[in-house]
Amino acid sequence: MNRGSRPGKVDSLAGFRPQRGREEEPEVPAGLLREARRSGQLNLTGRGLKLVPPDVYRLDVDAPPESRHDVSFGASDRWWERSELTKLLLSSNQITRLDDDIRLLPALLTLDLHDNQLDSLPAALGELQQLRQLRLSQNHLSLAPVQLSSLVNLQTLTLQKNRLESLPEELAKLTRLTHLDVSYNLLGALPSSLGGLESLLDLNVSQNRLSRLPPGMDRLLLLRSLDISENLLEELPDLSALTQLETLHLRRNKLRLLPRLLPPNLKELYLGNNQLDSEGVEPLSGHAHLSVLELRANRLTSVPAGVSALHTLTRLDLANNDISTLPPAIGLLPDLKVLLLEGNPLRRLRRDILTKGTEELLKYLRGRIELDSPGEPAEPSGLRLPSDEPLNPEGIRTLKLLEFSDRKASCVPEHVFTAAAGRNITTVNFSKNQLTCVPERLLEFSSSLIDINLSFNRLTCSEVLCSFLQLTHLDLRSNQLSVLPPDMKNLNKLSCINLQFNRFRTFPEVLYLLDSLETVVLGNNQVQVLDPAGLLKLVKLNSLDLSNNDLDRVPPELGLCTGLRSLVLDGNPFRTPRAATLAKGTESVLEFLRSRIPDNKTC
Template identity: 60%
Template sequence: MRRGRGAHGHDSLSGFRTQRSEPAVPQGLLKSARKSGQLNLSSRGLYEVPQSVYRLNVDPPAEAQDAVSFGGSDRWWEQTDLTKLLLSSNQLTALSEELRLLPALTTLDLHDNKLQSLPRAIGELQDLRQLRLSHNQLSAVPLELFSLTLLSSLTLQHNLLESLPPELGLLTSLIQLDLSRNRLQELPCSLGDLRHLQKLNLEHNQLGSLPDSVGRLSSLRLLDCSGNQLTTLPPSLTQMVSLEQLFLQQNRLTLLPALPGDSLKELYLADNQISALGSEQLSALSVLSSLELRGNKVSILPEGALPSTLSRLDLSNNDISTLPPSLGLLSNLTVLLLEGNPLRGIRRELLTKGTMELLKYLRGRIKEEPQDASEKPSGMSLPSHSAVDMHNISALKLLRYSNKQAESVPDELFEAAAGHCITSVNFSKNQLSSAPSRLLDLASSLCEVDLGFNRLSCCGPELCGLLKLQHLDLRNNLLCDLPPELQNLTKLHSIILNFNRFRSFPAVLYELTNLETVLLGNNQVSSVDASRLQALVHLSTLDLSNNDLLHVPPELGLCSALRCLSLEGNPFRTPRAAIVAKGTDAVLEYLRSRIPS
């Protein structure tokens, strides 16, 4: 007789052996799911999906064994089909083919698990609209998945995919497709069949080229190909009539590609090998507002080729030795980055004074053509003995009263500007304690205001009523807060608040969902609400350097639009300085890795 077994061969020690039983789901949770059609089992340490979940709408519930009641809350037979199943952040390695027992699912969230494969039964979920499979170990997906013709969002980032089948083009309802951080070396030509696709993320793969069919993606608004091995782009890219944002950082491009000129607003080309900028390609970008060329080999800027719509231009770490004077005519430009270039003929202190002063200097170098006496602007003199520059007002639509050390702006200046549709105002480097009330006279056309280097301690209705304002420069003032009424500036794209007295991130900025640039360096900010910051879906530049941040929230890594994040000079311990020095992408990736499962 063997040790541990009775006379009839039974295992007498079985009661002492540990067995992994089927994970239990609280009956109350299942009961609630039958009523609501939604079941959230995220972060429950599940190694497998319980059978009771698959059979939620098939088997009678436990309460069916009790006495039948006709009370409104006890009618167990009145069930709602499960439409939303959340299983993220568990330890799942596989799913059962019994997934087909949940045919009404419209949302299935499986991200952050250990899935190595998917069941073929997934193709029977014909009502599925959202499928989240990111952060798993998938090296392939079953062909049945591509029969889900109603699928609008498919996220597969952070997997092990090396290729995709031609059947990808059958997902004709897709609006969002995320294939980032896989091992893809090429894409099927059928990609061009996804005519409703609006957002395509291909960053950090091994792509050497894009299929020419990508030009057929007529609805695509965002294309992210950063961190690949692209050397060229297909000519068909010019046919993408809806493309607004194009990310091509960290590739192997040597020339500026032909691009869709009538729609592209943001172009990111940092860390490539571009040595020359074609005038023809640049001048065709008629609505471009942000151009990033950091870390290339550009040596010459074509004279007059940059579009007048540019508001942000990053040329840092190139080989530029001279700047064309015509750069000073870019009236919308508020951020110009030139660090790391061998510039000659421009004093270092001028570069540190900010974009507006540099542009003013460049404009001063433009040789004016001789004018007839009849065209010569008349000289208007203010009480302060400063002449009104009618050329700025009439030709550049610029109202300038800068570097006067004045406590107010003369009314005569506004009277001279009447009827000229002023788009830009520069009252920087004065002693203003408040914004001039007559700014509201220009509200119908004013897009840019520079009040930097003054003594403003608050923002009043003079600024909050400028509903067309896109760029606001308030650097080097005495501000410690911004009023809630500032949320009226729904078109605001950039705000500069460096060198003020802010102790926290201004709450009203979380409400300005069109913000692209927030510069808040050299203040005393001690915290930032990363969850609210995620609502700023267009925020690409955030400067929080030289503040009092003791903690950087990991959720900041989920701000997917961020391309430039400055955190230097804060007392936090993590991320370490070595990670911060690697740049924005490294910081964001580190922060995402710190998000609790």
């Protein structure tokens, strides 16, 4: 070495470090691992991983690096107070294999490997005896290993969009399985032991090559939803023993005839794109609970006789058949809201009647009954209306209040709107009914309404509400909503919205655009994530209720929402803030969250 040359840096510990092979081991940021030891959850979704990092497998085995230098009992992050890993999310990567070291994570409850490139699974996977959820969809699996049957506590197994040609008979050992999805595979048959899955609630075998169902299906006594769409079925076995089954999907098969007995409590039946004729669907008669019936794209030449007796129908799809006449008795179905007839050669119905919508069509059909039977009053049982208790005219005239609440009605009668015609109604209360959609005649008061109460109904959509530009208060609690329409952004005067007890899985995106909001009540839903940047845009927001949701993490940036005077987070599965912090009140919670924001991170 020349005296003038600078010596290279020598690694004195090089001989003690393991040598990496040609394939570099992926690494996980130390901060993520540290947080995983605290929370018991690790999310590595969408990181381009080709292998599961070795540090992940050994997370519960090796002492963390900080154990070498941080031994202070006063430290805020005590490395020895760590949690075993219970939730590992590895979806949307490029992982090609799972090593036997997966057995080093015996406390796992959730393992998500969907959207990867796995073509096999290790036998060691069967050692994860505590596993509750296993998601393996969108991989390259051609075989479901027998070892899966060892996961005796498994409740959810998703294997859709793989290359499976068969399922092992041993699958029936998963007696606690409640959700099984093997759709979009190459299955030619289902295991004969399938009936042993005695806890199964939801089964999806759609998009396969099934020509028959296995014997023993009638033993799935708890089954609520069954999807066999897009297979090769020509006939169905007797399913009448499935007394809990409410939803049955049979679209795009080769069915010509329905079994004589169907599940007695069916609410939704989808039979579109089969080869059914009018006689083949006769078993539909007498289904007292059927709400949705889809028969589109079959070989019907007439409306099946039993349909007119299905008094609970709300949606009837007869599109793209060969129906030439429509029986007037259809007009007597009291709850029917949607009737689809396009693609039929209907001769006695003018085109303009069809284009006016279901309500006008049913009204026309009822009129045909009166014409065909002069002097005979329509049977009262066919035209059941909600309670006809008189409205309060004084409330309409002086309070500008239109109230039709607690009537248990599935629709609001026309006379209710007629009584308020021409009045500048400011408040509407249609709560405690059985409405499935917002009455369109409410639009007659769109320029004056400021307060709408539709709570305790069965609403699944709310598009009509987007037109009430003067609205300030909206109560939609206790319905069946899972989304809000994007056009709700136009309600720029809305200050309070109550969405308790619905079915939202995320904080509705459109609410982030309503900077007039002061109160948002979203408790008792299934919300899993929040966007703190979106909440920061709501400069007037002072009350936010997210109690009893599925938040497994509260973003620290939420602490920057200093305008909040009431923040309710109880009843969520997150670990921090702890219950003691929540009990101190909103100000303390926000202060705690702000203290957790990294110095180099802004919202």
